Amino acid sequence: xxxxxxxxxASDEESIAEVLATNESPLPGPFTLAPQxxxxxxxxxxxxxxxxxxxxxxxxxxxxxxxxxTLRRMSPRSLVVTHKLLSEGSSLGYEECFAREFVAAGxxxxxxxxxxGVRALLVDKDNAPAWNPATxxxxxxxxxxxxxxxxxxxxxxx
Numbered sequence: 506x507x508x509x510x511x512x513x514x515a516s517d518e519e520s521i522a523e524v525l526a527t528n529e530s531p532l533p534g535p536f537t538l539a540p541q542x543x544x545x546x547x548x549x550x551x552x553x554x555x556x557x558x559x560x561x562x563x564x565x566x567x568x569x570x571x572x573x574x575t576l577r578r579m580s581p582r583s584l585v586v587t588h589k590l591l592s593e594g595s596s597l598g599y600e601e602c603f604a605r606e607f608v609a610a611g612x613x614x615x616x617x618x619x620x621x622g623v624r625a626l627l628v629d630k631d632n633a634p635a636w637n638p639a640t641x642x643x644x645x646x647x648x649x650x651x652x653x654x655x656x657x658x659x660x661x662x663x
Contacts, residue, residue, distance in 0.1 A: 544564055548572075554576075554584050554585050554644075555641050557576075557588075558576065578632075580618045580622060581639065581640050581641040582616060582644055583618055586609050586612075589652075590602075590609060593605075605653055612651050621634045621635060
């Protein structure tokens with residue numbers, strides 16, 4: 506759909522609502538995770554990734570065990586970095602969130618985690634990435650420090 510940027514006299518909020526209403530499409534069906542919503546909220550509100558895994562394990566349901574299996578295949582370092590970004594980002598402004606995510610993405614690439622994931626999934630197709638560290642429990646604060654923008658460090662968008 507083409508959206509006109511000419512002023513119609515409507516407020517920004519009204520213009521946005523009109524564009525959204527014009528392009529809205531119905532949901533394809535019921536929300537499939539609704540039955541697990543309480544479990545998801547309880548487990549993923551944990552203060553750390555190891556605690557998320559512990560809560561899922563304690564639940565023991567088929568859904569929880571599937572989630573553990575999926576999470577254990579992911580880069581431990583990336584999981585911990587993402588958890589920290591999401592946890593702390595809820596109290597930050599957009600600019601600070603984007604700055605932190607920009608630095609974290611660069612560090613994930615430099616750490617070799619991204620390259621290892623691409624190798625395992627797309628190049629060798631062995632689906633057996635050799636993450637370093639191998640588990641979320643082995644991720645240290647020292648490893649995490651370089652993923653975050655220190656206070657006072659200047660960042661400018663590209």
